[in-house]
Amino acid sequence: MKPLTLYAAVGVSAILLVGCGPRPPVIEPSPNGGVVVRAAKTGMYSKNVMTKKEPDTLISDDGTICRVPADRYRDTALHSLVYCNWQ
Numbered sequence: 001m002k003p004l005t006l007y008a009a010v011g012v013s014a015i016l017l018v019g020c021g022p023r024p025p026v027i028e029p030s031p032n033g034g035v036v037v038r039a040a041k042t043g044m045y046s047k048n049v050m051t052k053k054e055p056d057t058l059i060s061d062d063g064t065i066c067r068v069p070a071d072r073y074r075d076t077a078l079h080s081l082v083y084c085n086w087q
Contacts, residue, residue, distance in 0.1 A: 049081075
């Protein structure tokens with residue numbers, strides 16, 4: 001690949017990555033074994049539940065979590081919208 005073509009391809013890729021849509025959240029490990037989520041909405045929101053972690057944790061599509069009582073955990077279906085205090 002010629003250097004000019006390579007620079008053009010890299011430039012176009014960078015523009016597409018920066019300019020198209022919202023950025024995904026950055027999920028980093030924390031010192032206490034948990035995770036730190038940056039660039040995600042935290043607080044009381046309705047979010048899509050992508051997965052669940054027993055016994056009480058719902059995980060949204062942006063990586064934030066919500067801890068709920070056992071009965072609410074059991075009754076929450078994957079890929080449903082849940083109003084919760086996401087952290």
